[in-house]
Amino acid sequence: MALSGLAIYKMLPQTNCKECGFPTCLAFAMKLAARQVELSACPYVSDDTKAQLDSASAPPIRLLTLGTEGRKLEVGNETVVFRHEKTFYHHPGLFYRLADDMDDEEFAALLDQVAEYEIERVGMALHPDGLAIENKSGAADKFAARVAQAAGKGLALILISTDPAAMEAGLKAAGETPPLIYAATSDNWEKMAALAKTYKAPLAVRGSDGDLDALATMADEIVKLGVEDLVLDPGSRGWSDSLAALTKMRRAAIKKNFRPLGHPVITFPGEATEGLEQETMLAAQSIDKYASLVVLDHFEPAALYSLLTLRQNIYTDPQKPIQVTPGLYEIGEPKAESPLLVTTNFSLTYFSVAGEVEGSGRPAWLLVADSEGMSVLTAWAAGKFDAERIAKAVKSFGVPDKINHQKIIIPGFVASISGDLEEELSGWEILVGPREAIGIPSYLRQLAKA
Numbered sequence: 001m002a003l004s005g006l007a008i009y010k011m012l013p014q015t016n017c018k019e020c021g022f023p024t025c026l027a028f029a030m031k032l033a034a035r036q037v038e039l040s041a042c043p044y045v046s047d048d049t050k051a052q053l054d055s056a057s058a059p060p061i062r063l064l065t066l067g068t069e070g071r072k073l074e075v076g077n078e079t080v081v082f083r084h085e086k087t088f089y090h091h092p093g094l095f096y097r098l099a100d101d102m103d104d105e106e107f108a109a110l111l112d113q114v115a116e117y118e119i120e121r122v123g124m125a126l127h128p129d130g131l132a133i134e135n136k137s138g139a140a141d142k143f144a145a146r147v148a149q150a151a152g153k154g155l156a157l158i159l160i161s162t163d164p165a166a167m168e169a170g171l172k173a174a175g176e177t178p179p180l181i182y183a184a185t186s187d188n189w190e191k192m193a194a195l196a197k198t199y200k201a202p203l204a205v206r207g208s209d210g211d212l213d214a215l216a217t218m219a220d221e222i223v224k225l226g227v228e229d230l231v232l233d234p235g236s237r238g239w240s241d242s243l244a245a246l247t248k249m250r251r252a253a254i255k256k257n258f259r260p261l262g263h264p265v266i267t268f269p270g271e272a273t274e275g276l277e278q279e280t281m282l283a284a285q286s287i288d289k290y291a292s293l294v295v296l297d298h299f300e301p302a303a304l305y306s307l308l309t310l311r312q313n314i315y316t317d318p319q320k321p322i323q324v325t326p327g328l329y330e331i332g333e334p335k336a337e338s339p340l341l342v343t344t345n346f347s348l349t350y351f352s353v354a355g356e357v358e359g360s361g362r363p364a365w366l367l368v369a370d371s372e373g374m375s376v377l378t379a380w381a382a383g384k385f386d387a388e389r390i391a392k393a394v395k396s397f398g399v400p401d402k403i404n405h406q407k408i409i410i411p412g413f414v415a416s417i418s419g420d421l422e423e424e425l426s427g428w429e430i431l432v433g434p435r436e437a438i439g440i441p442s443y444l445r446q447l448a449k450a
Contacts, residue, residue, distance in 0.1 A: 062264070067155060084318060094296065096297075117301060132157075132158035133160065158180045183203075246267070276300055321346055327397050331358050362445070365403060368393075412432055
């Protein structure tokens, strides 16, 4: 039975040393009870306490780390079945599979495309997480050469082969950062587990046709051999059977605390679909429910952008809106006479407004008021974006020192605060801008003619 935070606290050293990253032992205990941290974060816990708290403190889904420090990927460590219950913590990694028998130029070109792809959305850099190199040629030396080529890109790696000899050649070529071994099966699991232990690499365990009992048994046997960093593949590939298998695994791990299935899950959407469109849709299902690693076969920037956006939306804490730091921002190279606009610090609002101002071709100052991450209308309705807050932002961020006029443009949706803002900013002219960001370019052009 899971222990309460208070019960765990009584078993801790109670030094309040803060070395675990929390201000008190009680705060750490509460996180342990919620399975949001691991007991190993406490440097002073005794061996007896470790034994007693093992099942109570370990997250229901084990945390797994792949990749180098610069592009590190963490998956697992989830604590809920549904996002609205709390939040999802670690977004699934998106990988692209490259066969080692591809033409040299084609392999190198695709390698560069995946490694160099990056886009920015609401201030966050989005990119694929890694490469999956498949030993399709059957030759160990060819496989090792391709792995070494991919390892030079600094991305997380998955090595795909069921031949232990080829896999060892790939592991030797992968460098210092251990890749994920894919996969241990009912035929080779002992040899693959030995490789994982020798090279300190995580190991994927592949089941057959969604037989979760057999998968759990194999995973349990591998853990007994000392290999704890596992990734599970139920072997299901279709739309409904894959969804059913991943849902059952998630519920068993979190609701039943069934440890043999409490590991990250890997999926291969391209193996059950025809073409880019179907693969992208099944990949979206995997991101929704409940893959930790998604291996794709078709690299298409537009499709990848849609998956990255979906992933970002789902793996954002619903209780903490994405925000930008309040302050005075320069759009273009504004001068003292350039117009001054004001908006909230909800990221999507900020980037929508900033993008339209930049697209207008007219430099401007953009004052971002602290609305606790709410959009304009939501913040206004909640009393978080009113005349007092805007006036406070004007003074706090030194706006009068940057401009030589006293004109401020407020969003059209909050035109009703104009009078109050005139009182707060004595002597200022309050201009009412468009309701939607898309209207900003034409508004600024008309303003320039006035």
